[in-house]
Amino acid sequence: MLKLEKGKLLEMHEKMVKIRKFEMKVEQLHLQGILPGLKHLYIGEEAVAVGVISNLRKDDYIASTHRGHGHLIAKGGDIKKMMAELYGKKTGYCKGKGGSMHISDINLGILGANGIVGANIPIAGGAALSAKLGGTDQVAVSFFGDGGANEGIFHEGINLASVWKLPVIFICENNLYAISTHQPMVTAIPNIGDRASSYGIPSFIVNGMDVMAVYEAANKAVIRARDGKGPTLIECKTYRFKGHYVGEGTRELTYRSRKELEEWEKRCPIKRFQSKLIDENILTQSLVKQINYQIDSEIEEAVKFAEQSPYPEPQEALDDLFF
């Protein structure tokens, strides 16, 4: 089934586990009242970030969303600096000025999570324009959800990328809900990927719970982009196992049923990938345990780093506005 090297597959698996465990820790710390602010967890959607970003190089760009932790980890983000940022500490990625929804690492090509839904679409397009004008073969990826696909900028951003044949890949993480609105309530057609034909670009509609399906679609899109053939839209059908934000609690049951949630949980992307890898003798139960242990301790270290880091001095609020 899998044409990839064993090492690559294990790395993808490990990243998915790392995202899951990071998010579970964030949820716990938030509910304990330790982390301030808003958190949107990526639990359930790990196959999308990892499947796409495993195709990218360090010098490729991603533009992420309010639900961005998964993308950052998949692109190689340092979880110590991420956790410190979530704590609002000076050692965080943004020195405490950004928080969960604005983490960026320009050295890793992470143009930033973004608190405005859909707004990263032209930003990724602009990074792709840089690559084109600079004559490099870098690509840029924009992530957005089914909600973002209903913003006007979706149309403006994708049309322009197509007209200019830019090396950008648009990833729609369709988790079926824009906070509480179910996709059929607010979107005229069932497949957002079908909109690609309006822009004259190819699209793939894939099972977003299957990391290899996502990987393979993204692989074709990345090759196409590097070859100068222009953008691709990929719709990944996925699901968030948690509420829109941490703290939503049982309110999620106003818009989706427990039965639906349980159905999707059975399709857990990590369990699915693990059992495939075990079937192919790439992974063993004991290796899974070992990986879990190793990631748990990395996360504990990140928490410790964040907790021991100082807060910024209040007057540092006035720094970093201009170059």
Added chain:
Amino acid sequence: MREITYAEAAVEAIQEEMEKDSSIFYMGEDVGRFGGVYGTTKGLWERFGDERVRDAPLSEAAIIGYALGAAMTGMRPMAEIMFADLLCLAMDQIVNQVAKIRYMSGGRIKVPLVIRVPLGGLRRAAAQHSQHLESWFVHVPGLKIVAPSSPYDVKGLLKTVIREDNPVISFEHILLYKTKGEVPEEEYTLPIGKAEVKREGRDVTVVTYSLMVHRCLSAAEKLYEEGIDAEVIDLRSLSPIDIETVINSVKKTNKVATVHQACLRGGLGAEIGTSIVEAAFDYLDSPIKRIGGLNVPVPFSPPLEDFVVPTEERIAREIKEILQ
């Protein structure tokens, strides 16, 4: 010295900088072979071609967003939005993205981006093509703003803002594009945040910018015939504002009027006036006079529009009110 138009001076600045720095490119609506609706880019496409002078679709949000993404990744884009009114279509990208990226990143991402915005009433273009919305953007931390009033200033300021590593909006009054003025052949730049005393005077300070500089200067000449010697200050930059030059003048004249074409309510006159009160209250001999557009949308019919925009006569008359 040679005289060229405001539009020519602006194009010269861009052309000279584009020749020196290959990371500069220009995008906007009708900026390519058409040369910009007001000649904002005349000749650039012929010189630099499709790649560096890019005609964009009518997608203002995408124009700004693409320029931002390019700025974040090593380019130095210039994005033109054809009218200030159309900035409304790009507000999220300008206010939530462009202005915030550097700060939100803890200062780690640089955004060298110029947004050029032709604007302005008195063209019988009515309510959706005549607005002066500059005070909205002055209110947003993270943006620098210039509003040059002469060919000399537009060239010097554009050269500076193109080299600036922060986002800058250049508001350029459409009626200024065809005006002529002296512009030296040799290289020069003007600093952001520095006002110019356009006319020295003893009796009253008039603080203004953009097209209104010229109306204020005419009004000052009229007032001079009546024995009133007005000092006219052209702010040139609206963010940051060179309040020091204003305060120094007020300390000398003890009276001040602010003049802008934008609606009076919530306009920059209020900001400048308050800054003067905070810094030089004891020097004021009379209340500050705010002169501005009347608080209605810009109407179409010439007598209506002429009524709502400050005229030389109104400026002179209202200034006299604080001298009595």
